[in-house]
Amino acid sequence: MKITVGDVRLFFDVDGAQIVPTDEGFAERPTVVLLHAGPGADHSLYKDTIGPPLARVAQVIYFDQRGDGRSDRSNPSRWNLETWAEDLRMFLAELEIERPVLLGTSVGALVALEFASRYPEQPERLVLTSAVARPVHARSIAVFDRLGGAEAGEVAARYFGDPSEITFAEFMRVCVPLYTRSGLDPEVIARMEMNPEATQHWDRYETQRVDLREEVAAIRCPMLLLAGEDDPAFPVTGVEELAGALPERLLDFRRYPNAGHGVFRDAPQAIDEVVEWVRRGP
Amino acid sequence: MRVQVGDVRLFFDVQGAKLRPKGPWLEERPTVVIVHTGPGVDHLPYKNHVGPALAAVAQVVYVDLRGHGRSDAGTPDDWNTEVWSSDLHALFERLAIERPVLLGAGWGAYTALRLAARWPDAVSKLILSNPNARFVTQRSVAAFDELAGPEAGEAAFRFFSEPTDQTLGTYLRVAFPYVMGPGAATDALVRPEWHFELAVHWSRTEMRTIDLRGELGAIEAPALVVAGDVDPQYPRASIEEVVDGLQDVRVEWYRGARHSVWRDAPESLALIRDFVAAP
Numbered sequence: 001m002k003i004t005v006g007d008v009r010l011f012f013d014v015d016g017a018q019i020v021p022t023d024e025g026f027a028e029r030p031t032v033v034l035l036h037a038g039p040g041a042d043h044s045l046y047k048d049t050i051g052p053p054l055a056r057v058a059q060v061i062y063f064d065q066r067g068d069g070r071s072d073r074s075n076p077s078r079w080n081l082e083t084w085a086e087d088l089r090m091f092l093a094e095l096e097i098e099r100p101v102l103l104g105t106s107v108g109a110l111v112a113l114e115f116a117s118r119y120p121e122q123p124e125r126l127v128l129t130s131a132v133a134r135p136v137h138a139r140s141i142a143v144f145d146r147l148g149g150a151e152a153g154e155v156a157a158r159y160f161g162d163p164s165e166i167t168f169a170e171f172m173r174v175c176v177p178l179y180t181r182s183g184l185d186p187e188v189i190a191r192m193e194m195n196p197e198a199t200q201h202w203d204r205y206e207t208q209r210v211d212l213r214e215e216v217a218a219i220r221c222p223m224l225l226l227a228g229e230d231d232p233a234f235p236v237t238g239v240e241e242l243a244g245a246l247p248e249r250l251l252d253f254r255r256y257p258n259a260g261h262g263v264f265r266d267a268p269q270a271i272d273e274v275v276e277w278v279r280r281g282p
Numbered sequence: 283m284r285v286q287v288g289d290v291r292l293f294f295d296v297q298g299a300k301l302r303p304k305g306p307w308l309e310e311r312p313t314v315v316i317v318h319t320g321p322g323v324d325h326l327p328y329k330n331h332v333g334p335a336l337a338a339v340a341q342v343v344y345v346d347l348r349g350h351g352r353s354d355a356g357t358p359d360d361w362n363t364e365v366w367s368s369d370l371h372a373l374f375e376r377l378a379i380e381r382p383v384l385l386g387a388g389w390g391a392y393t394a395l396r397l398a399a400r401w402p403d404a405v406s407k408l409i410l411s412n413p414n415a416r417f418v419t420q421r422s423v424a425a426f427d428e429l430a431g432p433e434a435g436e437a438a439f440r441f442f443s444e445p446t447d448q449t450l451g452t453y454l455r456v457a458f459p460y461v462m463g464p465g466a467a468t469d470a471l472v473r474p475e476w477h478f479e480l481a482v483h484w485s486r487t488e489m490r491t492i493d494l495r496g497e498l499g500a501i502e503a504p505a506l507v508v509a510g511d512v513d514p515q516y517p518r519a520s521i522e523e524v525v526d527g528l529q530d531v532r533v534e535w536y537r538g539a540r541h542s543v544w545r546d547a548p549e550s551l552a553l554i555r556d557f558v559a560a561p
Contacts, residue, residue, distance in 0.1 A: 001300065002378035003285070009378070014296035017344070018283065021329050025473060048303045055299075062299070096284040096291070190306035 002070075005090040011070035012063035012091075013043065016055030030058045030124065032101045032278060033092070035065070035108030037130075037262060039079055040199030042069025044191045049264040050103070050271050057279040058101070063091065065111070067198045076201045081210060085114040092122070101278055103127040105262050106234060107202065113212050113219070113242075120220040124282055127274055129226045129263050132238035133216065133245050135207040143232035148178045156232075163200040178232050179261040213245045224252045224277050226270055228259030252277075284352065287372045293352035294373070295325065295344045298337035312340045312406070312558055313379055315370070317347070319388035319541070321361075322481030323474040324351025331544045332385070335551040339559040340383065345373065347393065349480045361480055362488045367397035371404060381406040383558055384503075388412050388516055388541055392492060395524070399497035408505040409554055411543045412516040413524045416493040419443065425514035430460035438514070445485035450478060461515045461541045470542075498527030505531040506557045508550045510539030 002009045019026050032054055034046045043062035054060050064071040066087050067079045074083075088111060092100065102123045104112035109131035116123050137160040145153030152174055159171035177184055223246060227239035236255065243253045254273070259266035284291045301308040314336050318325045325344035333342050346353040347366045356365075370393065374382065384405045386394025391413030398405045419442045427435035434457040441453035459467040505528050509521045525533045536547035544550050 003376065013300050014341075015299040017295045017297045017329060017333075019295055019326065019329070021326075026326055026329075044301070044303065044308055047299065047301070047308070051299075059296075094285060187303075187306040191303055191308050 003091065003094050005087055005094060008066050008072040008074050008087070010063055010066065010072070010087065010091055011043075012061055014062070015051060015060045016058060018059040030101055030278060030281070031061060031097050032058045032103055032127075033061045033063070033088070033097065035088070035102060035104035035111045036062075036068070037106035037108050038065065038068055038198065039107055039202045040068060040195045040197070042192050042194070044069070044193075045105070045188065045262070047191075048188065049262075050274060053271055053275050054103075054278060057275055061097070061100075065108075068195055069193045073195070076197070079198050079201050080206050081110055081114040084111045085118055088115050089119060089122075099124040101125045101127065103129070103274070104131065105129040106131070110210065110212065113216050116219045116221060117212065117215040118218075120218050123221050125221050125278075126219070126223040127226070127277070128223060128242075129270075130228060130231055130234045130239070130261050131225060131242055132234045133213040133242040134211040134238070135234070136238060137203075137207065139235045139237055140232055143230070143235045144175055144178060147230060147232055148174065152178060160203060163203040165196070165200075168196055168200055175232070181230055181258050181260050181266045184265075213241070216242070216245050217247065219247060219250065222250050222252070222282060224274065225254070226263045226274075227253070227255050228261060228263045228266060229255055229257050230259060230266075231261045231263075233261040285373070285376060287369055287376055290348050290354035290356045290369070292348065292354075292369060292373055293325075293346040294377075295329075297329075297333055297342045297344070298340060300341040313343060313382040314340045314409075314558055315343045315345060315374075315379065315382045315384055317345065317370070317384065317386040317390035317394045318350070319390050320347070320350060320481070321389055321484040322350065322477045323470070326351070326474045327470060327542075328387070331542070331548075332387075332551060332554065335544075335555055336385075336558055339555055343379065343382070345370065347390075350477055351475050355477070355480075358480075358483050361484055363393045363396045363492065366393040367400060370397055371401055374404060383407040383409060385409040385554075386411075386413060388513075391524075392494065395494050395498065395501065398503055399494070399500040402500055402502040405501075405503045407557065408501070408503045409557065410505060410507045410524065412509055412513050412521055412541060413507060414516050414520040415495045415498060415523050415527060416520070417442075417489045418517075418520060421517050421519055422515055425517040426457055426460065429512055429514045430457060434460055434514075441485070442489075445482045445489075447478065447482060450482055450485075457514070461513060463540050463542075463546065466540075466542055466545055495523060495527055498524065499529065501528060503530070506554065507531060507533040508543045508547075508554065509533060509535050510541065510543045510546060511535055511537055512539065513541045515541060
């Protein structure tokens with residue numbers, strides 16, 4: 001399905017009913033909105049990991065951010081956290097989704113943080129996977145170096161120093177396979193409708209100015225923060241920095257050894273933990 | 283979820299993803315939109331039987347029609363199949379639901395048929411359970427007499443000829459159990475959110491005039507009709523009028539099945555599922 005939100009049409013998919021039959025009648029379940037990694041990736045990344053198990057306990061809404069997947073491309077000047085958070089606000093309003101659980105991975109988690117900082121009363125809870133308060137390329141390069149040797153570190157440095165089609169192609173070939181420890185299934189990549197221009201735009205312009213360390217103090221809902229200790233994209237040092245900026249009493253921070261970016265592919269037990277956390281309620 | 287469509291907000295719920303991973307692709311599955319029976323009940327009963335069965339092969343969209351369940355009530359002037367079919371068509375455009383399979387059950391089949399006749403391109407397939415093209419009072423009263431006895435026949439006659447809160451109440455108590463079957467009738471009364479004012483209003487107005495026989499020929503979508511032969515509210519002769527009017531139709535009769543065909547004849551679910559899944 002698609003819905004017009006401001007100046008764009010956003011693609012969304014749904015799994016799991018909101019109202020389900022029970023022995024006593026009918027019960028309303030929570031709604032979980034999944035914010036995908038990227039930019040330049042799409043919602044399909046969740047369809048073989050956390051999406052289907054979550055649909056057993058909640059209504060799951062997948063959607064493609066502006067610029068990504070099956071949603072309108074819009075233009076590069078709108079590919080930023082502020083716009084994505086406003087898109088999310090309007091999307092929720094158009095569909096009358098009230099007090100959802102927001103689950104974001106990577107840049108999707110930054111959208112969730114931006115949104116929850118602006119509208120603290122809106123989300124019921126946040127699940128943040130591989131989230132940082134600010135992307136620091138030097139930290140990433142160091143982890144690529146550690147995981148893939150000097151060549152990986154150099155390729156990452158070349159790409160972050162000058163994101164272009166050529167350096168991105170090299171980054172895709174050498175560095176992206178290091179995102180997960182268990183090996184990245186090529187079919188997962190093939191299923192995405194990618195927008196490499198959005199990825200490069202993010203790494204060239206947006207990463208320089210994103211810094212959520214102050215604003216996230218405004219968040220008022222419980223948060224589950226998951227970090228992979230071998231994540232080269234958003235290294236665990238950055239996740240720790242974010243954890244330090246979040247209200248401590250609302251935070252449940254869990255680290256997974258031998259797990260890379262997005263956690264779920266390398267540490268499937270994290271999927272069960274998230275499902276249980278959502279099912280248990282606030 | 284609820285979305286603004288024209289002057290009302292319509293509630294809809296969804297079961298089953300539209301796109302599913304299949305090797306290196308996302309496989310696109312059909313969308314089935316369920317138009318609930320009525321008048322005056324909501325989509326909830328479909329979550330017990332036909333909805334989950336179809337979610338195995340399709341994305342299932344449940345909708346509460348205007349005036350029903352969790353959707354806005356609107357005004358009585360708009361409680362008719364002309365408006366309900368327009369609402370659904372507008373909902374498809376609003377949510378970019380392209381050429382869905384439309385499932386109309388009992389009273390919901392009036393709206394489903396009307397939509398498919400007005401916008402033949404907007405519907406890929408039709409699934410109808412106990413559809414009627416018009417309501418023939420004497421035919422239904424005679425069926426209640428025959429299948430449920432004179433007391434039920436009398437209650438049905440009174441409600442059909444003078445729909446009020448009182449006659450509806452008696453009808454629901456005495457006659458309705460024969461429409462659904464006794465256990466199912468209690469369920470159908472207790473589980474959904476009823477809107478009795480709408481039920482009475484529609485029975486006083488459009489029920490007396492509706493006649494889709496002349497419109498059926500405009501429908502292009504292939505149709506599957508699953509039919510119970512002992513539903514006194516939607517009698518066999520009236521179902522046959524629909525079958526006769528459709529261009530591309532397969533009908534499957536289930537002996538002893540009442541209003542909720544898939545409840546009384548669960549084997550019909552496999553037939554419906556295969557019809558949806560077929561290319």
